[in-house]
Amino acid sequence: MKVDLYSVESRSPPARIILVAKNSMQDLQKEIEQLKARNRRVEADKARETSWARKIIIAILTYIVIVIFFYTAKISYPRINAIVPTIGFLLSTLSL
Numbered sequence: 001m002k003v004d005l006y007s008v009e010s011r012s013p014p015a016r017i018i019l020v021a022k023n024s025m026q027d028l029q030k031e032i033e034q035l036k037a038r039n040r041r042v043e044a045d046k047a048r049e050t051s052w053a054r055k056i057i058i059a060i061l062t063y064i065v066i067v068i069f070f071y072t073a074k075i076s077y078p079r080i081n082a083i084v085p086t087i088g089f090l091l092s093t094l095s096l
Contacts, residue, residue: 055093059086 048054063086070078 055090059090062086062089 063082066082066085067078070082075081
C-alpha cells in the first residue's frame with residue numbers, strides 16, 4: 001500500500017506516527033496471511049510426499065524395474081530376489 005508522503009508530512013507528528021503504524025500493521029497482516037498460505041501449500045506437499053499410496057506405487061515400480069534388470073542380468077529367481085531391494089526401499093521410507 002502506497003502512502004502519499006505529502007499528506008503524511010503535512011500532518012502533525014502524532015498523526016504521522018499513527019498513519020505509518022496503521023500501514024505497517026496492514027503490511028504485517030498481509031505478510032502473515034501470505035506465510036499462512038505458503039505453510040498450507042508446504043504441508044499439502046509434505047503430506048503427499050509421505051503418503052502410503054505414493055510409497056506403495058514407488059515400491060511396485062521399483063520391483064518391476066529390478067525384476068527386468070535381474071532378467072537381463074540372468075540372475076536366478078528374479079521375481080523372488082527383487083523382493084529384497086523393494087522391502088529395503090519401504091524400510092528406508094519409514095524413517096522419513
